[in-house]
Amino acid sequence: MKEEQRSLLLSSSSCFSPPQGVRLSYGTSGFRADAALLQSTVYRVGILAALRALNMESSVTGIMITASHNKVTDNGVKIADPSGGMLSQDWEPFADALANAPTPQHLLQLITEFVKKERIPLEGARPATILLGRDTRPSGESLLEAAKQGINSILGVAAIDMGIVTTPELHWMVRARNKGLKAHELDYFEQLASSFRCLIDLIPSEGRMSERDLTVVVDGANGVGGEKLEVLKTTLDNLFIEVRNSGKDEGVLNEGVGADFVQKEKVVPHGFGSQDIGLRCASLDGDADRLVYFCVPSSQGCSNIELVDGDKILSLFAIFIKEQLHTLSKEIGENTGSNYQPRLGVVQTAYANGASTDFLKKLELEVIFTPTGVKYLHEKAAEFDIGIYFEANGHGTILFSESFLRWLEARHKELSSVSKGSEQETAALRLLAVSKLINQAVGDALSGLLLVEAILQHMGWSIHRWSELYLDLPSRQLKVNVVDRTAVVTANAETIVVRPPGIQEAINTETAKYPQGRSFIRPSGTEDVIRVYAEASTQEAADSLANSVAILVDKFLGSGSF
Numbered sequence: 001m002k003e004e005q006r007s008l009l010l011s012s013s014s015c016f017s018p019p020q021g022v023r024l025s026y027g028t029s030g031f032r033a034d035a036a037l038l039q040s041t042v043y044r045v046g047i048l049a050a051l052r053a054l055n056m057e058s059s060v061t062g063i064m065i066t067a068s069h070n071k072v073t074d075n076g077v078k079i080a081d082p083s084g085g086m087l088s089q090d091w092e093p094f095a096d097a098l099a100n101a102p103t104p105q106h107l108l109q110l111i112t113e114f115v116k117k118e119r120i121p122l123e124g125a126r127p128a129t130i131l132l133g134r135d136t137r138p139s140g141e142s143l144l145e146a147a148k149q150g151i152n153s154i155l156g157v158a159a160i161d162m163g164i165v166t167t168p169e170l171h172w173m174v175r176a177r178n179k180g181l182k183a184h185e186l187d188y189f190e191q192l193a194s195s196f197r198c199l200i201d202l203i204p205s206e207g208r209m210s211e212r213d214l215t216v217v218v219d220g221a222n223g224v225g226g227e228k229l230e231v232l233k234t235t236l237d238n239l240f241i242e243v244r245n246s247g248k249d250e251g252v253l254n255e256g257v258g259a260d261f262v263q264k265e266k267v268v269p270h271g272f273g274s275q276d277i278g279l280r281c282a283s284l285d286g287d288a289d290r291l292v293y294f295c296v297p298s299s300q301g302c303s304n305i306e307l308v309d310g311d312k313i314l315s316l317f318a319i320f321i322k323e324q325l326h327t328l329s330k331e332i333g334e335n336t337g338s339n340y341q342p343r344l345g346v347v348q349t350a351y352a353n354g355a356s357t358d359f360l361k362k363l364e365l366e367v368i369f370t371p372t373g374v375k376y377l378h379e380k381a382a383e384f385d386i387g388i389y390f391e392a393n394g395h396g397t398i399l400f401s402e403s404f405l406r407w408l409e410a411r412h413k414e415l416s417s418v419s420k421g422s423e424q425e426t427a428a429l430r431l432l433a434v435s436k437l438i439n440q441a442v443g444d445a446l447s448g449l450l451l452v453e454a455i456l457q458h459m460g461w462s463i464h465r466w467s468e469l470y471l472d473l474p475s476r477q478l479k480v481n482v483v484d485r486t487a488v489v490t491a492n493a494e495t496i497v498v499r500p501p502g503i504q505e506a507i508n509t510e511t512a513k514y515p516q517g518r519s520f521i522r523p524s525g526t527e528d529v530i531r532v533y534a535e536a537s538t539q540e541a542a543d544s545l546a547n548s549v550a551i552l553v554d555k556f557l558g559s560g561s562f
């Protein structure tokens, strides 16, 4: 490393001391903490993103400053890799080491060693650009400045501020830029709107739906998603979107609103109530990468909701895709069918409702489980021709492999010359439109919302019809504070605890007492807690099982506070 680069790093890092007594780690979704603690971390992530961009053939990476569904005073930072996906997991230990380096000298030494080991070309040997985005948190602006200083301390790397964007928009932009495509926010809106229009135009015309049926009321979590949806909706026909909690009024980000609140508490978000009985409603989270639907039932008082979670979104997508693939595989006349059988798979985590997994298996779909965190789900889904992944909390997308898309384009071309307007050609067009509508980089609440709406219109389904695909097993999630959450080590996609010894046997004994009982624990990657999940045949049983397991966690890991 040249002297100019060394002294630049030493001088800029001396302005960013790491917080005392706090150990930060690149968790399920980047670094997250109280915003006041994050200046030095974000500065160092700036350096990391710059090195990552220099290390790769595609030279654009991204930094997103957000703490998603967490409280407004928290913030966080994560890197978008050149593919548009999450930071490659093999760089996470370096991210941890950088964030926790105690002095500028330590930091410089770490960087020097890593640059050598990874053979990263420095000193402007290669062009590199970092796209920066942030959510609506007030702390975002100064943290973004810290990120810029980190980027500027690596010679020859440029930072471009994309302003306030959703997390999926930033990932989409990074991916698009590296593919040499147009990557402005307006291009993103245009791609979503035109592929949505294409799916709507391909709906067989059997009677139009009423304006009420074409209406969806969206809770924007008082965050960036509502703001963006207000713009996007002006470009859409055949869909009426009413945005509430768009952040323009008094409401606080994620407070009593948003996808995480709605999915975990199963009550109506602020701003919704009896006036919405029977309407189709949806909630985004604070950075708009999660989506859940709900409706306010007329019978049980209007604070309860009927939740349509990520598992049901996945099921709806799976049904639609399967139907299109089936149509596409039908023969047309002699010798014009295709023998190619694309592999469709779905990916879930242990938090997926057991009833959803049964339903998907009955559809004869290949169902794979991974640990929590979209980086794991995404990686697995990418192994299929079409891989659909969703966390129960509403984060997910559909991935189309490059080779499948090439095949599909060619098949569509062939079909449009031999049988234009056939159901096979239409199915190919629909699949191509889905691949453009649904974000290929990460789960995206806005593109997910438009795909749900297009499929419901295609099927002619109400939210109730959709919700009735299967009945969720009652479930309960709890959090337990413990002295050291890293004492819990899990295996088999987090369904089994291997440490501390004895706790898994105790959980098994409890679970066996409940019909259709299932329970597991794991350390959270975003909060300092152990999460407990339980499922059983009744809500009372699920609550009771969750409580018993939480008591076991307290007994084995001791907090004294439970």
Ligand SMILES: CC(=O)N[C@H]1[C@@H](OP(=O)(O)O)O[C@H](CO)[C@@H](O)[C@@H]1O
Pocket: 028, 029, 068, 351, 372, 373, 374, 391, 393, 395, 523, 524, 525, 526, 527, 531
């Ligand atoms: C049970 C649950 O909802 N866990 C969430 C939560 O992770 P934890 O590691 O459980 O804190 O935040 C992650 C990032 O948003 C998300 O991927 C994950 O699904």
Ligand SMILES: [Mg+2]
Pocket: 068, 069, 285, 286, 287, 288, 289, 290
């Ligand atoms: Mg989020």
